Amino acid sequence: MSEELLAGEEPLSADDLFRVRKKNGAWKAVAAPTFDVTLADAHTHLQYLADPVRALARAGLAGVSFVCTVLDVFEDDEAVFGRLRPWTHQAAVSMQRAVPHC
Amino acid sequence: MPRVKVAAGCHPHNAAHYDAALEEKLRAWLRKPDVVALGEIGLDYHYDFSPVADQKRVFRAQLCLAKEAGLPVVLHVREALADAWEIVQDEGIPEAGVLLHCFTDTWEALEPWIEAGCRVSFGGAITFGNADAIRDAAARVPVGQLLLETDAPYMAPKPLRGQKCEPAQMVFTAERLCEVRGADDEDERRALLLATQGNALELLDRKPTAWQAGAPR
Numbered sequence: 001m002s003e004e005l006l007a008g009e010e011p012l013s014a015d016d017l018f019r020v021r022k023k024n025g026a027w028k029a030v031a032a033p034t035f036d037v038t039l040a041d042a043h044t045h046l047q048y049l050a051d052p053v054r055a056l057a058r059a060g061l062a063g064v065s066f067v068c069t070v071l072d073v074f075e076d077d078e079a080v081f082g083r084l085r086p087w088t089h090q091a092a093v094s095m096q097r098a099v100p101h102c
Numbered sequence: 103m104p105r106v107k108v109a110a111g112c113h114p115h116n117a118a119h120y121d122a123a124l125e126e127k128l129r130a131w132l133r134k135p136d137v138v139a140l141g142e143i144g145l146d147y148h149y150d151f152s153p154v155a156d157q158k159r160v161f162r163a164q165l166c167l168a169k170e171a172g173l174p175v176v177l178h179v180r181e182a183l184a185d186a187w188e189i190v191q192d193e194g195i196p197e198a199g200v201l202l203h204c205f206t207d208t209w210e211a212l213e214p215w216i217e218a219g220c221r222v223s224f225g226g227a228i229t230f231g232n233a234d235a236i237r238d239a240a241a242r243v244p245v246g247q248l249l250l251e252t253d254a255p256y257m258a259p260k261p262l263r264g265q266k267c268e269p270a271q272m273v274f275t276a277e278r279l280c281e282v283r284g285a286d287d288e289d290e291r292r293a294l295l296l297a298t299q300g301n302a303l304e305l306l307d308r309k310p311t312a313w314q315a316g317a318p319r
Binding site: 016018020030032033034035036037038039040041042043044045046048049050055056058059060061062063064065066067068069070071072073074075078081084087088091092095 | 103104105106107108109110111112113116119120124127128131134136138139141142176201203204223225249250251252253254255256261262266268269270271272273274276277288291292295296298299302303305306307
């Protein structure tokens with residue numbers, strides 16, 4: 001994938017790169033820190049993400065090994081509980097496909 | 103592949119809707135096997151989406167429920183730390199633990215919570231330009247009480263600020279924490295980040311409590 005994408009909406013990255021918007025509106029990849037230990041995200045809201053599967057896959061590629069997702073009993077749908085395992089399974093498959101890129 | 107656990111609760115924004123029926127629903131959710139904490143609960147005086155009286159009532163009710171269930175609590179406290187501290191002291195700190203999430207206040211406001219053994223997690227705000235007070239607090243928290251988070255999709259860290267946040271972005275927050283804590287070489291960085299990971303797992307990667315295991319599903 002070209003590092004410089006066309007100007008427009010924030011790209012939903014299918015790879016493990018992070019991008020920032022340049023002054024001309026194009027998106028450019030930025031260097032990301034790497035660590036030799038894994039990280040734990042103690043607070044997130046997977047159900048509010050546009051693509052939780054892709055987000056979990058990208059998290060895994062970035063070295064995040066644990067995520068605690070926070071649900072609200074008034075706002076959120078109980079169905080989210082039933083989606084967690086399919087999300088993680090699909091993300092694992094996605095990560096395996098992304099490995100050749102790394 | 104990240105392991106996923108769940109915290110469930112009634113946010114202070116929704117406190118006005120918390121009634122007996124919602125509490126029963128929350129009780130049912132807390133019995134689900136992936137649930138490891140009650141949250142996010144607390145007080146939010148910035149938006150005041152629910153009346154303060156309701157927020158306090160519901161905060162107290164959920165603290166009691168957490169203690170009954172043997173679960174730690176994840177707190178959302180904005181511009182209300184003093185009131186939140188008063189309520190937590192009054193109701194008693196849950197034995198399973200307290201996590202102040204997305205901390206954006208000063209060390210002075212945080213100190214009593216730390217002295218009481220509470221944990222605190224820092225997110226993308228630690229990377230923001232006007233966040234010296236937050237970074238000062240992050241530098242002073244004992245390492246055994248320090249966690250990291252994203253609060254995705256909110257609070258994307260720099261250089262991604264303004265975008266939708268995602269868990270992967272925590273690498274930028276982790277890097278900034280290392281700088282703030284003076285973890286300069288690889289061994290120090292590894293030790294610090296292993297500690298934040300260990301603290302999160304100790305609090306949140308837990309087996310069902312006796313209450314969760316014993317309650318009818």
